[in-house]
Amino acid sequence: MIKKLPKIELHCHLDGSVRLDTIIDIAKKENIKLPSEDINELSSLVKVPSNCTSLVEYLKRFDLPNKIMQTKESLRRISFELLEDAQRENVKYLEIRFAPMLHLQRELTISEVIESVICGMKEAQEKYDIKSNLILGCMRTMSEEDAILVINEGKKFLNKGVVAVDLCGPELEGFSSNFKNAMDLARSYGYKVTIHAGEAASENNVLDAINLLGAKRIGHGVRIKDKKEVYKLVKEKNIVLEMCPTSNVQTKAIDAYENHPFYPFYKDDIKVTISTDNRTVSDIDLSSEIDTMFNKFDLKRDDYKKIYLNSVDATFADDKTKNWLRSLI
Numbered sequence: 141m142i143k144k145l146p147k148i149e150l151h152c153h154l155d156g157s158v159r160l161d162t163i164i165d166i167a168k169k170e171n172i173k174l175p176s177e178d179i180n181e182l183s184s185l186v187k188v189p190s191n192c193t194s195l196v197e198y199l200k201r202f203d204l205p206n207k208i209m210q211t212k213e214s215l216r217r218i219s220f221e222l223l224e225d226a227q228r229e230n231v232k233y234l235e236i237r238f239a240p241m242l243h244l245q246r247e248l249t250i251s252e253v254i255e256s257v258i259c260g261m262k263e264a265q266e267k268y269d270i271k272s273n274l275i276l277g278c279m280r281t282m283s284e285e286d287a288i289l290v291i292n293e294g295k296k297f298l299n300k301g302v303v304a305v306d307l308c309g310p311e312l313e314g315f316s317s318n319f320k321n322a323m324d325l326a327r328s329y330g331y332k333v334t335i336h337a338g339e340a341a342s343e344n345n346v347l348d349a350i351n352l353l354g355a356k357r358i359g360h361g362v363r364i365k366d367k368k369e370v371y372k373l374v375k376e377k378n379i380v381l382e383m384c385p386t387s388n389v390q391t392k393a394i395d396a397y398e399n400h401p402f403y404p405f406y407k408d409d410i411k412v413t414i415s416t417d418n419r420t421v422s423d424i425d426l427s428s429e430i431d432t433m434f435n436k437f438d439l440k441r442d443d444y445k446k447i448y449l450n451s452v453d454a455t456f457a458d459d460k461t462k463n464w465l466r467s468l469i
């Protein structure tokens with residue numbers, strides 16, 4: 141049932157959503173040595189195990205896919221295939237995020253990395269009934285200079301495939317102050333800002349992401365449940381939460397689906413949306429994720445419509461795309 145509904149996904153990492161057989165195929169073509177070429181063994185290396193204890197452990201699963209994402213052709217293909225997979229479950233709009241700095245291990249420049257991902261995205265948009273934009277991730281483990289490089293190189297693609305920037309990777313308390321100049325610069329160019337925050341560290345990071353970095357959307361943000369002041373700010377400013385419940389349960393940001401704040405936030409009119417975070421690493425798709433939340437919390441068709449429309453408003457897409465998305469439900 142859920143599979144047939146039109147869907148929007150705002151938070152999906154390219155490197156966490158690579159098909160396993162594509163990893164094997166690219167490795168063969170590019171002579172890259174994998175720890176195993178057996179799809180079942182590879183699956184156990186890329187998909188997060190049930191006994192994962194933290195975000196840091198979860199993030200180790202990205203090393204392998206990133207090994208085979210170092211050429212124009214592999215990036216084009218992986219971006220095309222992500223949209224191909226998404227349209228099969230009726231995703232109509234997908235914001236793909238990835239960190240260009242992770243794809244410079246061989247011969248590519250930042251600009252070529254972005255261009256290759258856009259190329260795959262365009263091809264899929266021509267072939268299928270799906271639209272997409274890119275969010276450029278800057279790793280919090282890297283320097284502010286690196287973030288500025290990505291922002292400067294990505295500028296020429298703004299509104300030609302690229303719409304926003306993000307900070308991702310392990311979350312330390314107070315990370316925002318290290319990236320204030322970079323995010324000021326990004327906003328001055330016209331990038332929208334979404335920030336992973338309040339996932340593996342406290343709600344204060346959400347406060348900073350909004351107040352210091354100008355985030356209009358927050359990746360996860362589950363920890364705002366812990367402090368009234370931050371919760372109130374998110375609510376009053378209509379900040380959108382890109383919620384990824386399965387990822388939160390896997391990284392132990394939340395101990396069980398039943399305790400995920402998605403439902404109480406929704407009931408209290410916080411702008412919640414549902415995404416996969418990482419299709420391959422988390423071993424889910426958007427339909428299964430929506431299905432899980434709807435079953436756990438007994439949500440109905442009207443609730444779906446409300447969350448879908450929240451997602452339309454929250455996209456970083458142009459008005460024409462937003463109107464099209466509204467017409468689908």
Ligand SMILES: O=c1[nH]cnc2c1ncn2[C@H]1C[C@H](O)[C@@H](CO)O1
Nearest residue numbers: 153155202237238239277308309336
């Ligand atoms: O949920 C997440 N939190 C923080 N960082 C994440 C999450 N999922 C993926 N990442 C990281 C790992 C990827 O290599 C990077 C860029 O997509 O973003």
Ligand SMILES: [Zn+2]
Nearest residue numbers: 153336359417
């Ligand atoms: Zn994420």
